[in-house]
Amino acid sequence: MQAYSGTNNTGFIHRLDARTKMAVAAGVSIVVVCLKEPLPLALIGIMGFFFLLSTGRFRLMALAYLFIGLMLITAAGCAIPIIKLLKGSDASYADFLVPFLRIIATMNVVLAMALSNRIQGMLSALKSLRLPLFIYLPTSATIRFIPVFMEDVRQIRESLKIRGFHIGVKSLFLHPILTLRLMFAPLVIRALRSADDLGMAAELKGIGLTTSSTHHNPTRLGFRDAFTLLFWVLLLGLSLGIEFGPLKEMLP
Amino acid sequence: MIRLHHISYRYPFQKEFAIKDLSLSVPAGTITLVTGRSGCGKSTLIRLINGLAPHHFQGELQGEVGVCGSPNHSCSVGEIATRVGTLFQDPESQFFTLIVEEEIAFAMEWRGLPPEEIKARIHEAAAITGIEHLLEHEILHLSEGEKQRVALASVVALHPKVIILDEPTANLDPEATRELARTLDALAARGTTLFIVDHRLYWLKEVATRVVVMEKGRIAVEGPFSILEDEALRKRHGLREAHVENPIHTLPEPPDDSDGIAVSGLSFGFPKKKPLFRDLSCRLPSGAVTALVGPNGAGKTTFIRILTGLQASKTGRFTLRGTSITPDALLKESAVVLQNSDHQLHMKSVRQEMETAYRFGRQQGPFTVEGVSSHLGLEGLLDRHPQSLSGGEKQRLVIACGLLQGPSLLVLDEPTSGLDGNNMHLFAELMETAADAGISVVLISHDLELLSRVCHFALHLKQKAPHTVERPQRRHAS
Amino acid sequence: MLNTLTPPTRYWQPGELIVIGIFSAMIKLSSLLIALTGGGMNPLSLVLKNLVATSLLVVLVFKVRKFGVLTLFVTVSTLISMLLDGGNIIRLPGALIAGGLCDLVIHFSGGYQKPGALIAGVAVFDLLSRFIALGLSWLTMREQPAMVMVASVIVALGYLGCLMGLFSGLHLSRELTHAGVLRHE
Known part of the structure; x- marks a missing residue:
């Protein structure tokens, strides 16, 4: 994890405010729970994958994917006998797809945040949350x-x-x-x-003498943050539109 | 500026008063040094001035403590903190953030100061303490001296009238200690009152206005720094030396014909960094104490890690008493005593701690649990919890565990920081005991008195081009 | 300016807040450490990691004996998980409810001065947190209930570690009090 390793990167995602990444992760986490169609979930998952790629931490990404893959395979391996026991010959394994897509879509954005946040950046973000x-x-x-x-x-x-x-x-x-x-x-x-x-x-140090604080060097959201937030709002809106709204006919 | 009037103070659940009928008056803009043996009440005196006693520790207080004319008993610790700043022995224990500038700003922000004023004060405090170039650095990567200056800057920025310093030099090298003395002198010249509690005395010779020697909760002697020249007085109160010569340049290099551990052809550097050692060859004689010295970044810790097999190195040949030995085997022959004894105490009782060390060790050598505990004065403490021991007792226990491993190499990293004169001498005797048992003892320390007292040889690691250096004089024969 | 400041009446003292923060860090790192040493899905490390986490939580409530300690701990812990290791933000409401309810359990089962009440509070907290985690698993994997069943087994195994952690935590707290290291705020 970037936060644990303390290394310094200057790519696009690394220069985003921690609050922006928190908002993206929160938005994706909530929306994927509402969705149940593979297409919008796959759309979020793919965009999230590019978001994660922009951290440039390919080795850690690969390790995370390996870990989550192993976990999912183990869980599925244990689940299959239960499905067979419950449903017998009617057992269908297609229902694994949607849960897996939800997990992958969420993992991509939260991992992107974890791999690109620096510890001091998090402290500043916390401060700016007032x-x-x-x-x-x-x-x-x-x-x-x-x-x-x-x-x-x-x-x-x-x-x-x-x-x-x-x-x-x-x-x-x-x-x-x-x-x-x-x-x-x-x-x-x-x-x-x-x-x-x-x-x-x-x-x-007299901390607690006042109930609120000032901030001598406040962090402000910039163009990058606005662009990223707008992009994700549109993407999540599009996904919800595909599943529930006027774009529903796009679904197979 | 500080006035204590017939103060007596007792901690909760204690029979004895830690401070007994003590009166003291400290004028503004002066530097007062308070010293005395461990347990004499110095730390309690600090807590009375900054308000932690009785507000935080509770207990029973008689008499009156006042700072800048305001009595402490009617103010909270936070309010007293607007007049009194405190610098701890371990600067890391008072950091709240990870970046220097953020740390200096932290308390000011939570006191609600306007951002412009905070910025101005950060730069002012950084200039006084000489850390302008470090403002954007990560605190954890700084040297001990730099960390101390950051902690001082975060106190200075709050503009206290009084600054209390608790053992400020315990972790500092001689250069950082001199630098701190200069900074304190500059602060006193600006009208700040400085109240310093320390076991190390020599560094304040040029700057201390007054010295207070404490004994059993009372002021035993007070006067100018020159009172510490009296050897009988120092001995009576368990004090350290008033003058200390740096022994590093007078200690001889370990002789080439000595037995013990020999290293040859060691070259090492971390990836993407300058090499630390090029073809380094040296010896660590058995039956002697060797000081490992060098500036920050010279690779003292890395050298010890390689020597004890913790850091792999592709180069270098190691021999123990003339026989070639692998790094893995060296690991089994080594014991290390770290500065932080808490990291090395794991069990429920002193006895269990020692027995576990013996069980995991080589289970050979001259030391037994009974023998070591009797020799180190731990026999009365065997059933105590290790964490309930005093600082000096813990250090003795950690060195006892090191000896019980039956090592051929014993490394001690800053073992005496924060110890008074008596405990320092006791510790030196323990190191001599280890050396007498034929162990190669290696000491990494900034404690010049300890180095003078106990070391037979000095192994110099120099930055950039490390090698051992021949020194002309020889103080002890092994 | 500073001399005119009057300290507001504070429910939480800085020392208590810092204990809660430091123990959040400890619990997070110890779980990570055991998972890395023994493997994440290994049943033994699953039990041990929960044992250590619950033991530390017991020490925390023995140190900070004040209404709201579990609620604040869970708030801090969830915030940190979100920032550091990608914990999911939708856990927060459930975690807050679990923390709040367990503070009430301690309050009504004898108060914060009674070790039995503290242990009961932590036991219920561990149980509730796991139910909430299972609820979230169901939200994510509702199309495939068999996966939720597998998750339930893993969670049950973890809770076994928690139950053991209650005893080891009580034992550790007593030992630390005896050593003079644990004095409640």
Whole structure:
């Protein structure tokens, strides 16, 4: 994930405001649930795929597709005996298409957002959403601590490796409780201590003296954002039109 | 500016008062250094001034604390924070964002300052602390010294009348420490009152207006910096040295004929980065403590990671006591003590922690759980939870676990940051014990007193063209 | 200007908000870590990942004993999922309802000072969240109910981990309190 990796890209999608990508993901998530015809779902899925391609993170894309493909095949593999049991010789597998298209269409846009958002960009986006302090402060603490915990995990794994204990699939199967204890006990302690320290730091900086904040460097939606939002509104409108409205005759 | 009048304070559920009938007056624009052995009440004094005690920690307070003429008891911590800024020992523990400029702006934004004023204050604070060039950088990628300056800038930008600094040099290298002293001097010249609590004393010699030595919750001695010249006084109160010479350039290089671990022909660099080592050859003698020194970015951590088998390297030949050894085998021969002991404590009791270290280790060597715990003064703590120990006790436990692994190489990364003089000397003795057992002990530290006290050799890693450097003088024989 | 500020009456203290945020990060990363180590569809890692997540959630409610803690946690967690790993925004309303209901469960089953009430609240929260997740699965896969049945088995397996996590979370909270690390806000 871009957010986890912290790498820097300057392509079209990377320069979109995080709020735009959130709006696109939210719109697609809601519309695909309403649709049940393959054609409009495929249309959203294909456009979403190009949206995802523009992140340029081909390796991660391939991995995500591989993962979701494996999951869907496993789920379908388990579902087929149930279908046979329920319907016998009348079993039809065509009904897999629509759920799969919904999953792929949603995955494309949310993955595009996850692969192109940078952590600091997310903090700015959160700030620009004008969230109240009681939502902004914990959310920003979560984002701020994700890279810190990833580094902690690396350090703990390495210090255990030096002690002679290798954390991996084998240890997880052979000594699950010990593995969890060795890995997570220091992390929980770290979390509690960091929370105490940062809580005190917040008090000592006078955070919470006012209920609203100012923004010294506000992010503004630009032409790219307007274009992207307009494009997706038209596309989702078209898809809904094909299924429910005047374009219904386009369907086979 | 700061006035404490007959203060006594006791934490909740404690019998003893942490501060006992203490009175202190600090004039505006001065730099006051407060020092004393661990547990003498320095941290509580800070908490009384910034309002955390009793507002956050609760407890019982007698007497009156006032800053800029306002009594603390009638204000919230947030209100006191408009007059008093606090800088923590670990700057990372007070960061809320990931970019320098955003961090400096954060508290001002949540205090509702106008955007134009915030921008002006960011640039002013960055100029005072010398971080204008870092404003757009990611905080996590900065050096410890830079992080400290960012944390200070975020405090300075709030325009407090008083700034409290809690162990500000614990993680800093000598250059960053000197830089911090210069910045604090400049702030005092602008009228800011600085109240510094630290175990390290030497760096404030030129700038401290007054020194306060505490003992058991009371002020034992106060006066100018020159009172710390008295060795008897320092010893009496468990203090560190008032003057410290940098020993790095006087320590000899490890001799070529020493046994222990030898590295030859090591070349290494990360992809798309300049090479860190070219054909590096060096030795880490057994039975001695070797300081690994070099500027930030010289590759000290990478070198240790390669040496302990954590970082794969295609080049380099390693030998242990004259026998060739693979990086995988080196991993089994190594123990590392990290600066953050919390990362290395996993179990429910001190005994379990030590037994687990022994079980996962080589289960050979001179150390046993009973022997090590008795030698390191841990025998009375065996049933305690490791997380309930004090900082010095945790460090001792972590080094005990390292010894129980039965290693041939023991690496210690900044083991004494935040320790007082007594604990630092105790730690030095532990390292000598490890060396006496025939272990190659490698120390990475900015603690000049510890380096002076315990190291036999120095291995220099230089930026760009790393190699070991022959040094003329030899202080200790192994 | 700053000296004239009067602190507003705050229900949430900054320290409490930060604990909720940090535990959201921990729960997210620990699930990811176990899934990456043991494989996402592996039954053991499925159980273990839910065990760890529930244990951490129990520690969180033991630390921040205040009405609304689960609602706020779930809000933050859903927002973060949406931004970081592509969590679906349509989960938010259901998650908010689950969090709110479980805060009510704790409130009416003895309050936030009673460990039993806290455990009951987390147990119901885990159950409700999974029902809501299944409801969303049904919305996505309604044309093929057999797939929803498969999802139900996976969710049930996950809930088994949650039930175990309630006990390990209680045990961990007691241990941390004994060590002096866990003091509730």
